[in-house]
Amino acid sequence: MTTSIDAQYQQYLNAGLTLDLTRGKPCSDQLDLSDTLEDMIGGNFKTADGIDVRNYGGLLGIPEARALGGALLDVDPKYIMAGGNSSLTLMYQFLVWRLKAWQADDPAQTFKFICVVPGYDRHFTICEHLGIEMVSVGFDSNGPNLTDIEALVRQDQTIKGIWCVPKHSNPTGHTYSDETVARLANLPSLASKDFILMWDNAYAAHDLDPQARPLSNIMAYAQAVQTADHIALFASTSKITFAGAGLAFCGLSEPMLKGFETFLTPQMIGFDKVNQLRHARLLSGKDDIAKHMAAHRTILEPKFRRVQEKLRPLADAGLATWSQPGGGYFVSLDLKIASATRVIALADAAGVKLTPAGATFPYGRDPEDKNIRIAPSFPDMIALDQALDVLVCCIVKASEINH
Ligand SMILES: Cc1ncc(COP(=O)(O)O)c(C=O)c1O
Structure with missing residues (x-):
């Protein structure tokens, strides 16, 4: 019938x-909002303190771009690396670095990551590509199920990290509650000694509702409980300016930032600083953003x-x-x-x-x-x-x- x-x-x-x-993906009307990026250089390739962005160098990024990353991730720019056009690349590279350290300690071991589900498919692809096993944990309106997560990391030392999209999560749109952020900041103190919390704040500035729940500052909580070396913050302007030609940022404690910079050094002399300057001039503070x-x-x-x-x-x-x-x-x-x-x-x-x-x-x-x-x-x-x-x-x- x-x-x-x-x-x-x-x-x-x-x-x-x-x-x-x-x-x-942003639609064309959204991309049009950033077309003035093209006019931001206007023949002036120098940063405020005189760096010529056309030249080699400065793996941590120019100061203006690090300030933009600091504004997005809500931390002091001294903790920020301003990178190239993809935060996903920074996350991948960061995990390769960590994986090498875990393997150096325990060469025969397979390592695991906690994945909050439903979650972002490309995080899972990174784990699969690097041979990191995934353990799924669900969540409710306050964020990931922390009772399960705390029990898992206590009992299994091969769990080396967790993926979090703390604000307007992909795909559910949740923002983690203050209590969830505080408990997550403390998680590394319950877990394996080199546990890492991947805090992918891709939607830090992307409120549809101006009254949307604000996200608490995990680095501030982590500094208070001495876990800051275990927190890795990420963001980008992919959905702020041009999705294919934006800027990515990584936020780490000072020793971790130094270590990550050293790891990246054989791969590159520096990211695209011309694009960094363009972006920093278009978005020169929280009000602009x-x-x-x-x-x-x-x-x-x-x-x-x-x-x-x-x-x-x-x-x-x-x-x-x-x-x-x-x-x-x-x-x-x-x-x-x-x-x-x-x-x-x-x-x-x-x-x-x-x-x-x-x-x-x-x-x-x-x-x-x-x-x-x-x-x-x-x-x-x-x-x-x-x-x-x-x-x-x-x-x-x-x-x-x-x-
Ligand atoms: C949670 C999350 N992180 C990262 C990305 C990709 O970021 P980027 O363009 O900076 O590599 C996306 C894109 O959809 C995303 O949803």
């Missing part, structure tokens, strides 16, 4: 759509609101729940029945690309096959509307098949 949902789905199949809700991010919000907020509106029938039908992020780039949708693989295949056949089922879990395996990540930033409103209509149709259709 053909149901009305089958007929609707058939219409989408016939429409020849090509829509994409996969990666969290706030103004710039308010312009992003004007573009992004209606798209995120539309996701909430379009998904509403699924709540009425009891077919799914989803996050209501106060910022960031994603909405995390959980189906009531295990059918994410089926929904994503149905959408794909109808021309709507979604992030593969399981991508938000280590090894690409969602044990419940229920989570779907929605990235609404890139499509225009018309494409977003169409893609969400198709997604809703596919979820209803999959639920009928499963009954």
